[in-house]
Amino acid sequence: xxxxxPKIHPVVDPEAPPTVPLVPEGSTVSEKGxxxxxxxxPPPVVVVQSKKRRRSCCRCLCWTISILILLVIIIAAVxxxxxxxxxxxxxxxxxxxLTISKFSINNDLSVSAxxxxxxxxxxxxKKIGIYYEDGSNLTAWYTTTKxxxxxxxxxYQGHQNTTILDLELNGQIQDGxxxxxxxxxQQQTGSIPLVLDAKVPVxxxxxxxxxxxxxxxxxxxxxxxxxxENYSISIKSSSxxxxxxx
Numbered sequence: 001x002x003x004x005x006p007k008i009h010p011v012v013d014p015e016a017p018p019t020v021p022l023v024p025e026g027s028t029v030s031e032k033g034x035x036x037x038x039x040x041x042p043p044p045v046v047v048v049q050s051k052k053r054r055r056s057c058c059r060c061l062c063w064t065i066s067i068l069i070l071l072v073i074i075i076a077a078v079x080x081x082x083x084x085x086x087x088x089x090x091x092x093x094x095x096x097x098l099t100i101s102k103f104s105i106n107n108d109l110s111v112s113a114x115x116x117x118x119x120x121x122x123x124x125x126k127k128i129g130i131y132y133e134d135g136s137n138l139t140a141w142y143t144t145t146k147x148x149x150x151x152x153x154x155x156y157q158g159h160q161n162t163t164i165l166d167l168e169l170n171g172q173i174q175d176g177x178x179x180x181x182x183x184x185x186q187q188q189t190g191s192i193p194l195v196l197d198a199k200v201p202v203x204x205x206x207x208x209x210x211x212x213x214x215x216x217x218x219x220x221x222x223x224x225x226x227x228x229e230n231y232s233i234s235i236k237s238s239s240x241x242x243x244x245x246x
Contacts (some may be wrong), residue, residue, distance in 0.1 A: 001184040002151075020205075030234060036155070047177070052173035055109060056097065058233045061084075065161055069215045075151075081146065083157045084091075084231055085127070086125070086207075087125075087126070087127070088125060089124045089125050090124075090146055091121060091122060091123050091124065091125075091157075091242065092118065092121075092122045092240070092242075093121050093132070093218050093220065093240040094120045094122075094198065094238060095118070095222050096119075096120050096164075096235075097116075097117070097118035097235070098116075098117055098118075098225060098233050098235060099115070099116040099117075099229070100114070100115055100116075100229055100230070100231070100233060101114045101229070101230070102229060103227060103228070103229040105176045106230045107175070109175075109177055110173060110174050110176045111172065111173040111179060111180060112171075112172050113147050113148040113170070113172070114148065114169070114170050115148050115168075115169040116167070116168055116169075117166075117167050117196065118164060118166050118167075119152075119164070119165045119167055120162065120164050121157065121162070121164075121165065122161075122162045123157045123158070123159065123160060123161075124160060125159060125160065126159050127159060127206070127207065128159065128204060128205065129157065129159060129205035130156070130157045130203075130204060131156050131202055131203040131204075131205060132153070132154060132155050132156070132201075132202055133154060133200075133201045133202060133213065134154050134201070135201050136152040136198065136199060136200040137151060137200075138150050138154050138167060138169060138198045138199075139169075139197045140171075140195070140196055140224075141194065142179070142182075142193075142194055142195075143182075143193075143196065144195060145173065145179050146151045146171065146173075147169075147194075147231055148169040148170050148171030148172070149169055149173050150167050150168050150169035150170065151167075152200055153165065154213070156243070159241065169179045183227055185198055187225075187226055187228070190225050191223050191225070191236060192225070192226065192227055193221065193222070194221075195217070195219065195221060195239075196218075196220040197217070197220075198217070198218040198224060199215060200218065201214070201233070202213050202215075202216060206224065210232060216241050216243060218240055218241070218243050219240065220241075221239050221240075222235060223237045223238075224236065235238055
């Protein structure tokens with residue numbers, strides 16, 4: 001006959017203090033005493049650039065730089081070839097004569113002026129022509145006072161050509177008495193400085209090729225002995241400088 005073992009059930013002591021469950025290290029305990037789940041910070045997001053994209057950007061940048069360098073080399077080569085073939089030289093300008101047909105005071109105390117200036121333009125180039133186009137402006141100044149103004153005609157100047165132009169300039173000065181007094185005092189010294197400022201749109205012709213329009217500025221410093229009407233005026237000195245503006 002088999003031996004029977006009786007089952008023993010644990011007896012709960014009603015007076016014993018309640019047991020507290022063990023909480024793992026790093027965990028939190030809820031208000032009811034139950035262990036709560038520990039809140040860990042989310043893992044950092046690591047952005048990994050695609051190697052393929054970086055290679056594509058580097059390749060594109062290298063191609064762009066190479067094309068720019070190639071364009072600069074081509075342009076420099078073309079400019080060098082044109083310079084060797086045409087051997088460009090800067091045109092020269094001189095003021096040969098100044099005639100005053102009118103420089104008198106009016107009833108309203110203004111001064112009417114009429115100058116005739118002989119301008120000599122020389123093109124020293126053997127293979128380059130110059131088109132002088134419409135829209136030019138020539139102005140005569142005494143210090144900061146504009147005396148008169150005019151324009152250049154439209155014409156073409158060929159290779160190694162000298163062109164003489166008699167240009168008429170007209171003007172009216174409102175405060176005539178002041179400028180006449182200044183000129184009379186300056187005339188006693190025998191040297192009156194004038195400035196002739198010319199702005200002329202031109203096109204350069206290289207062989208059969210006509211280049212884009214440029215706007216050179218010619219500035220001439222002229223010293224004369226007098227500015228009297230119907231008086232023999234002699235030019236004591238004259239110098240002109242040319243500046244190009246594209």
